[in-house]
Amino acid sequence: MKVTQPWHGIPGTTLFDGAQARKGYALNRMCYSFNSAENRAEFLRDEDGYCARFGLNPEQREAVRERNVLKLIAAGGNVYYLAKLAGIFHLDVQDLGAQQTGMTKDAFKAKLVEQGR
Amino acid sequence: MATILGAVTTSHVPAIGGAIARKLQQDPYWKPFFDGYPAAREWVASVRPDIVVAFYNDHGLQFFLDKMPTFAVGAAPEYRHADEGWGIPTVPAFRGDPEFSWHVIEQLVADEFDVTTCQEMLVDHAFTVPMSLLWPDTVDWPVRVLPIAINTVQYPFPSPRRCYRLGQAVGRAIEAWDRDARVLVLGTGGLSHQLDGERAGYINKRFDLMCMEELVRDPEALARFSTVDLVREAGVQGVELVMWLAARGALTGAVSKVHSNYHIPISNTAAGLLVLENRTKAAPARAAA
Numbered sequence: 001m002k003v004t005q006p007w008h009g010i011p012g013t014t015l016f017d018g019a020q021a022r023k024g025y026a027l028n029r030m031c032y033s034f035n036s037a038e039n040r041a042e043f044l045r046d047e048d049g050y051c052a053r054f055g056l057n058p059e060q061r062e063a064v065r066e067r068n069v070l071k072l073i074a075a076g077g078n079v080y081y082l083a084k085l086a087g088i089f090h091l092d093v094q095d096l097g098a099q100q101t102g103m104t105k106d107a108f109k110a111k112l113v114e115q116g117r
Numbered sequence: 118m119a120t121i122l123g124a125v126t127t128s129h130v131p132a133i134g135g136a137i138a139r140k141l142q143q144d145p146y147w148k149p150f151f152d153g154y155p156a157a158r159e160w161v162a163s164v165r166p167d168i169v170v171a172f173y174n175d176h177g178l179q180f181f182l183d184k185m186p187t188f189a190v191g192a193a194p195e196y197r198h199a200d201e202g203w204g205i206p207t208v209p210a211f212r213g214d215p216e217f218s219w220h221v222i223e224q225l226v227a228d229e230f231d232v233t234t235c236q237e238m239l240v241d242h243a244f245t246v247p248m249s250l251l252w253p254d255t256v257d258w259p260v261r262v263l264p265i266a267i268n269t270v271q272y273p274f275p276s277p278r279r280c281y282r283l284g285q286a287v288g289r290a291i292e293a294w295d296r297d298a299r300v301l302v303l304g305t306g307g308l309s310h311q312l313d314g315e316r317a318g319y320i321n322k323r324f325d326l327m328c329m330e331e332l333v334r335d336p337e338a339l340a341r342f343s344t345v346d347l348v349r350e351a352g353v354q355g356v357e358l359v360m361w362l363a364a365r366g367a368l369t370g371a372v373s374k375v376h377s378n379y380h381i382p383i384s385n386t387a388a389g390l391l392v393l394e395n396r397t398k399a400a401p402a403r404a405a406a
Contacts, residue, residue: 001315008345012316013353017272021182032181034202070315079313079353080176080270087203092132093385097317108318109382115320116381 004074016078024076027064030054031081040088067091069100119294122164123375123395124368125157126304126332126361127250128388129173129243134205137249153378153390154250160375160392161251166301168214169260170221170287171244172280172363173305174269176201178241185271186233188283190225191264192218196240208245214261217294221263224290230283240264247305260301267363269306269356274344280359281340284366292369292397304364306357308379309350310386319352320387325379328358329391333374336365354386361391370397 001012008015021028030051033039043050051061063071067089072082079096086096098108133150136142142151178201180186196211222234244264252258265287268274275283284302291300308325311317328351331338339362347356365372376392 008348010316010345010349013311013314013348015272015348015353016270021271025182028182031202032177035178035200037200040202069313073313078177078182078270083312084177084202092203093312096312097385100313100315100317111318112320112382112385115322116387 014073020076020078022076024060024078026055026057027060027072027075027077028081030056031077031085034084034088043088069096119168119291119296119298119300120397121288121291121367121369121395122166122299122301123372124302124304124364124393125161125247125251126364126389126391126393127157127247128307128383128386128390129246129305130384130386130388131201131203131205131242131246132384134242134246134249137253138206149380150378150383150388153380156376157390157392158251160394161301164299164301166260166299168217168263168298168300169248169303170263170265170291170300170367171247171303171305172265172267172284172360173240173243173247173303174357174360175266176241176243177270179239180266180270182271185268186266187268187275188230189233189235189238189266190218190222191238191262192222192234192236193238196238196244196262196264198241198245199239201241205242208249209256209258211240211248211258211262214263217261217296217298218263220294221287221290224293225283225286228286228289230286238264243305247303265363267359269359272344274356275359276344277342277347277359277362278340281336281362281366284363285369287363288367288369291367302364302367304360304362306360307351307355308358308387308389309352309355311352312354312385314353316352318385320381321351321355322381322387324350325387325389328361329377329379329389332361332365332391333372333393336362365393368393368395370395372396
């Protein structure tokens with residue numbers, strides 16, 4: 001696991017600071033709009049058009065296209081807003097955890113249980 | 118004189134809301150979690166609160182990055198839950214108490230906590246799930262509420278010490294209210310968990326259990342941690358411990374533990390529950406049951 005932000009030095013962890021908040025504003029703003037069922041339906045109907053309307057940059061657009069959580073975070077996404085995007089695809093936080101750690105969902109869940117022992 | 122009865126601090130994982138809606142309390146996955154709550158509900162029923170002051174964190178229902186308040190205090194006659202995007206069922210609206218809210222706001226600002234005041238405020242799962250755990254199956258909440266949201270979305274966050282001090286100021290404000298009111302404090306979130314990054318799935322049982330003990334005995338010791346300390350020890354979302362610290366800070370009297378529960382995992386989270394009784398000088402201890 002890499003350290004991406006020297007200011008805290010915790011590996012595998014991107015804290016949502018001012019730099020991230022500025023970089024990710026358009027992406028997070030789009031995700032915030034998914035509190036509305038109408039907007040979620042509109043995204044599913046025309047993903048390109050919806051992303052264009054919120055002004056996503058190419059890195060953000062690509063990360064959304066790939067449904068790639070680590071890339072979405074690198075592009076400035078905040079996990080609480082990204083969760084609303086993930087919800088559109090019926091992905092829960094364990095799906096996200098499995099994807100980010102390169103594990104199967106079952107293995108990720110087993111790892112959680114293991115930490116309770 | 119308003120009386121502070123005590124505090125309930127509990128995890129607020131969204132999936133709990135889904136499990137309640139689907140009545141999974143006896144399901145093997147959920148049972149060790151839900152079994153912690155009857156004792157909490159019995160205690161709450163025994164102390165008969167009529168106001169709940171809740172420290173929680175909004176996860177992008179009410180607040181966006183366009184304006185992000187560090188501390189936001191409700192001043193609304195009603196607080197509604199709404200669609201959060203990923204599908205937990207909404208719950209009935211909560212009644213506020215604007216007179217109480219404004220009293221607390223005036224006291225806090227006089228106490229140099231320059232809070233954001235909200236005459237309209239949606240409350241998300243971090244507020245509704247703990248309320249549903251304490252009053253399941255309700256269609257009409259038996260209490261009035263005062264939500265206080267603490268920013269744990271966008272850094273810099275208020276420090277754990279600052280959140281503890283906010284709680285203390287809220288405690289003083291409650292006790293300075295010249296009405297008869299019985300006030301229960303809620304602190305929601307935690308314990309250790311991390312949703313994002315390659316470190317996702319991080320949990321720290323040893324640290325959590327230490328926090329649950331120290332929160333009762335020596336909260337100042339926990340208030341000495343920095344936010345980054347909490348991320349390192351408890352994960353990115355483990356910083357939600359600050360809501361527990363704020364709730365503990367609001368207990369102005371002698372504090373004793375009534376009940377606790379701890380279970381790994383619920384979703385990606387180490388789920389904790391603590392019930393604390395507050396004995397003020399004015400209110401003698403209840404006779405032992």
